[in-house]
Amino acid sequence: MITLQRTPLRGSERRDPANRSRRRFVRRQWLRRWLVWRYVIGSVLLVVLSVAGVWLVFFSSTLTVKHVDVQGESLLSQEQVLAAAKVPVGAHLAELDLGAIRTRVAGLAPVKHVDVSRDWPDGVLIKVTERRPVAVVQIGGRYQAMDADGVLFRTYPRPPAHMPRVVSPATISSDALAEAARVIAALPPGLAARVDHAGVRSLDQVTLTMRSGATVLWGSDAQSALKAEVLVRLLAHPARTYDVSVPGQPVTSGG
Known part of the structure; x- marks a missing residue:
């Protein structure tokens, strides 16, 4: 059990209750003033810091582009x-x-x-x-790199030997070119290396000409990953034409 002991009053305080009351009153007054001044000082500091921050960010040369x-x-x-x-x-x-x-x-x-x-x-x-080039297109006598979105973004003095070409009429639409780019981008590296060029006459009419001379009827860019998988298996059996436009029913001819 804890026993609280009161601090004994000093002799003067015991003899003069009025003096004791004045001391308590002074302490309360001082505490009230401190509470008020604490908020005033805090507000002033906040304003000073805000002004300094605005000056530093918008007027000082410290935070400028160097x-x-x-x-x-x-x-x-x-x-x-x-x-x-x-x-x-x-x-x-x-x-x-x-x-x-x-x-x-x-x-x-x-x-x-x-x-x-x-x-x-x-x-x-x-x-x-x-952009990463996936094919090169010859337009107006210039060889241009094309990315997977069909965007032409740089010119080559001659077509890179390792990159498939896209052959198309001069009036081909940008949508058809983009479709050919998506087809080429979907080819795994080993298969892409065996492609000489992709031909596109219109939308949904993409063909691949292999370096062996064989022709692949690809159709649209739909199911390109599956078409590529089917074509890899078909290339094990030599033929002149491979039709993977319907990958569930591939056709070969001229073997």
Whole structure:
């Protein structure tokens, strides 16, 4: 059991109750004033910190653009990306329009995706994801790289020997070209290496010409993974024509 002991009063306090009351009154008054001043001081500090933060972010030269870093470029040079980005060196980081920078860089043909972020305290970081070529198309006498979405994004002086070509009429639609690109992109590497070129006359009419000279009737890009699997098995049996347009019912001829 704990016994509480009262602190004995000093002699003067026992002899003078009025003095004791005054002391208590003074302590209460001082406590009330401290509570009021505590909130006042806290509010003043908050205002000072806010003003200092606004000055630091929007008016000081501390948080301004001093460098721009580019990552992920290979087809493009860093200079090309920076020229397209047009990041204003010396501008305040907080006021930069990252969306506008992103749009300008995304306008470069080889760029598939771009991310732009502030690199505090004084930089901007541009991360570029470039398109990957899956085929080459000859248009207007020029050989152009095409990605899996059918986007043409760079020019070759001559077609790369390792890359399938897409042969098409000059008036072919972009949708038909994109379909041919999706077909080629779906081919496993071993099968793609055996393809000389893909022909596309219109939408849903894709054919493959193998390096052996055989022709593959592919049809549309639907079920391309299954068609590729079926074709690999069929190529074990030499033929002049392989029809995998309906992969559940493949047909060969001219064996």
